[in-house]
Amino acid sequence: xxxxxxxxxxxxxxxxxxxxxxxxxxxxxxxxxxxxxxxxxxxxxxxxxxxxxxxxxxxxxxxxxxxxxxxxxxxxxxxxxxxxxxxxxxxxxxxxxxxxxxxxxxxxxxxxxx
Amino acid sequence: xxxxxxxxxxxxxxxxxxxxxxxxxxxxxxxxxxxxxxxxxxxxxxxxxxxxxxxxxxxxxxxxxxxxxxxxxxxxxxxxxxxxxxxxxxxxxxxxxxxxxxxxxxxxxxxxx
Numbered sequence: 001x002x003x004x005x006x007x008x009x010x011x012x013x014x015x016x017x018x019x020x021x022x023x024x025x026x027x028x029x030x031x032x033x034x035x036x037x038x039x040x041x042x043x044x045x046x047x048x049x050x051x052x053x054x055x056x057x058x059x060x061x062x063x064x065x066x067x068x069x070x071x072x073x074x075x076x077x078x079x080x081x082x083x084x085x086x087x088x089x090x091x092x093x094x095x096x097x098x099x100x101x102x103x104x105x106x107x108x109x110x111x112x113x114x
Numbered sequence: 115x116x117x118x119x120x121x122x123x124x125x126x127x128x129x130x131x132x133x134x135x136x137x138x139x140x141x142x143x144x145x146x147x148x149x150x151x152x153x154x155x156x157x158x159x160x161x162x163x164x165x166x167x168x169x170x171x172x173x174x175x176x177x178x179x180x181x182x183x184x185x186x187x188x189x190x191x192x193x194x195x196x197x198x199x200x201x202x203x204x205x206x207x208x209x210x211x212x213x214x215x216x217x218x219x220x221x222x223x224x225x226x227x
Contacts, residue, residue, distance in 0.1 A: 031213055033215065035217075040123070040219060041219060042120075042203060042217045042218055042220045043203065043220075045214055045215075048213075048214065050213075058214065059214075090158070092157075092215070094213075096146065096207050096213040096215070102148065102163060103215050105157030105158050105159065107155075107156055107157050108156075108157050
């Protein structure tokens, strides 16, 4: 079954440390997305990608980098983690503009920065 | 710019009550509209899609109708059950060409037995 898998499921990081969140999709979708979810804000887009080698800034990219080394993998990188980046992060894949244009989400990564 | 507005942060109902969640959007062109549902501990999953071609979407007893005049696509269900308790998000694919899926702020639905 096609899926989006995120790792780790939970992460505790120290302020100033580097954090990498990983996402793998077996949907063969071109587009992949990273969102963060906070109470009162819903899901906000951080970075997205149109395909291998491509990364684009979303609505709240500051403090985050992204990497898309292949069709299947899309990583979110926090070079210098801060407590304000404590959140739940979701990865998604999708092919908008096609007949089946919904997005498939992973189960999320809960990040705590102390 | 593109935006999606959900005003109801929390809704509490009893089983068999009628559900109505309000959602409005702002964009140019003809958007693709969705309702997603998120159960505790899981990622959002597609509930239904509304296209401008047919103006309606339905799934699992839920229905949404797109109204271009009022730029709305409200979610409704005639008779909710306890298992419907979840967070519901309206969402829109931006018409700007970036293919961003823009979410509303979500509505926490609690259905009491």
